[in-house]
Amino acid sequence: MLIKFFFTKYSHWRYENEVRSFVTLEDKEQNNLYFADFGEKLRLAVVIVGAQCNVSRSLVHEALGDLTPFVEVFKARLAFQTFRVVRQRKSTLWA
Numbered sequence: 001m002l003i004k005f006f007f008t009k010y011s012h013w014r015y016e017n018e019v020r021s022f023v024t025l026e027d028k029e030q031n032n033l034y035f036a037d038f039g040e041k042l043r044l045a046v047v048i049v050g051a052q053c054n055v056s057r058s059l060v061h062e063a064l065g066d067l068t069p070f071v072e073v074f075k076a077r078l079a080f081q082t083f084r085v086v087r088q089r090k091s092t093l094w095a
Contacts, residue, residue: 051085
């Protein structure tokens with residue numbers, strides 16, 4: 001029953017096309033947090049910078065490092081007439 005809970009998502013958020021996966025925790029501990037390495041079984045595909053996030057485009061690319069050419073990155077904004085979060089199409093509005 002608990003597994004079903006982890007894989008259930010509110011139907012109105014289906015536009016996000018989110019994929020949820022679970023991995024086993026290894027010995028890689030940093031400040032009581034565990035991380036899974038990207039590789040053949042786990043690939044970062046998209047980074048969406050939130051509407052209220054002040055992180056710059058250059059800082060995101062610096063953090064991605066060698067993954068930059070393989071990861072889609074974009075800034076989000078609030079939609080004008082709905083309660084949705086959408087892609088900011090005007091690239092000049094994100095430095």
